Amino acid sequence: MTAPVAITGLGLVTPAGGDADATWSAVCRGVSTAAPDPALTGLPVDFSCRVPHSADELDQRIGRASWRMSRNAKLAVLAARDAVRDAGLDPRSWDGDRVAVVIGCGLGAVATHEEQARRLEELGADMVSALTIPQLIPNMAAGEVSIDLKAHGPSLAPASACASGASAIAVARDLLVSGQCDVAVAGGTEAATSRTAVTGFWRLGALSRRVDAVTSASRPFAADRDGFVMGEGAGVLVLEREEHAAARGARSRARLVGCGSTSDAHHPTAPDPGTTGAESALRTALAQAGLAAQDVDHVNAHGTSTPLNDAGEAALIARVLPHRPSVTAPKGVLGHSLGAAGAVEAALTVLTVEHRTVPPIANLQAPAPEFDIDCVTKRSRRQDIRVAVxxxxxxxxxxxVLALTRAP
Incomplete structure (x- = not known):
């Protein structure tokens, strides 16, 4: 059993809005944020879930340093600022040597790559931005957050595709438990809704092709699901050892009590149909927390709305958690924000536990008949949740898999 850590702050920047309150409200309404995307005009899939802030709006919120940042770094900085503020911490007065930053990212600044490659071909080498590499590399969101917060502890950037944000939170927990920091600012970010990335996912067959019904395209666990909708965003949590949070009189919004990380070692893109790796991650998270499977009240599912993922995940939940805990899947509302998704959904799980409310899965009337799981549909459900994964x-x-419990 591993010592739990306190979650004392959270920040969200998503297609549903620029802060946690707006995102929570939208997810509870269960209405998709998908819309036609002018940047994707002419592609076979021309819609996405974008953060509703223009480049100018982001620059105004960031301030002077925004000129050097890619969009994914800007989203991370804004979410991190909100999370730190929510935790009641002030970077001007904390011991920055004891603050770690762990921000996962899946693809990095794909739009920067596209634009600078175009400039190279059309205008020549002298017109390629000197900021190309600093913006492009996927660790720079973590770097910019550490700079912005004056955090001098470990600064890391896990890249585990769509698990990156959750991986970052797991790594941050390990840094705290091992004593390498007192505060960890951890999460994920992604802004990869570019023509190249969208086309690549389309070629893989991963995207929904419902171009005539974009707001109902993402439908996790539905019988007629056909793929995910590209999204973007950032989610950040502030984690502290419980004694550290208590010593400064901080509110704990929830507790992170276990983390399980495994590999399928099966295929580059397809999940293991037996879900043995996913099951091991779930059981490890619960074992670290000293919990049994029947203790789980709620599952925030990965729920991508793809045929293979949802089938495997539904089978996993039914097999390991046969007592039918409630299940939600925020990608129906927010789309799939890739490297940010795990952190965004961890933050939403904190809010679910805190508010005792499970948001509905957008565009789902009932799960596919072969799925024996308790999906929350149509409207939010009140539930007294003590343990969630x-x-x-x-x-x-x-x-x-992250295991969370209500704060004491």
Missing amino acids: SHSFGFGGHNV
Whole structure:
């Protein structure tokens, strides 16, 4: 059993809004944020879930340093600022040597790559931005957050595809438990809704092709699901050892009590149909927390709305958690934000536990007949949740499960 850590702050920037309150409200309404995307005009899939802030709006919120940042770094900085503020911490007065930053990212600044490659071909080498590499590399969101917060502890950037944000939270927990920091600012970010990335996912057959019904395209666990909708965003949590949080009189919004990380070692993009790796991650998270499977009240599912993922995950839940805990899947509302998804959904799981409310799965009337799971549909459900798990799975066979409990 591993010592739990306190979650004392959270920040969200998502297609549903620029803060946690707006995101929570939208997810509880269960209405998709998908819309036609002018940047994707002419592609076979031309819709997405974008953060509703223009480049100018983001720059105004970031301030002077915004000129050097890619969009994914900007989203991370804003979410991290909100999380730190929510935790009641002030970077101007904390011991920055004891603050770690762990921000996962799946693809990095794909739009920067596209634009600078175009400039190279059309305008020549002298017109390629000197910021190309600093913006492009996927660790730079973590770097910019550490700079912005004056955090001098470990700064890491896990890249485990769509599990990156959850991986970051698991790594941050380990840094705290091992004593390498007192505060960890951890989460994920992604802004990869570019023509190249969208086309690549379309070629893989991973995207929904419902171009005539975009707001109902993402339908996790539905019988007629056909793929995910590209999204973007950032989610960040502030984690502290419980004694550290208590010593400064901080409120704990929830507790992170276990983390399980495994690999399928099966296929680059397809999940293991037996879900043995995912099951191991779930059981490991519960074992670390000293919990049994029947203790789980709620599952925040990875729920991508793809045929293979949802089938495997539904089978996993039914097999390991046969007492039918409630299941939600936020990607029906927010789309799939790739490397940010695990952190965004961890933050939403905190809010679910805190508010005793399970948001509905958008666009789902009932799960596919072969899925024996209790999906929350149509409207939010009031539920007294003591233990919840959040699933994150990624290309490459990455499996991460986070176990959370109500704060004492």
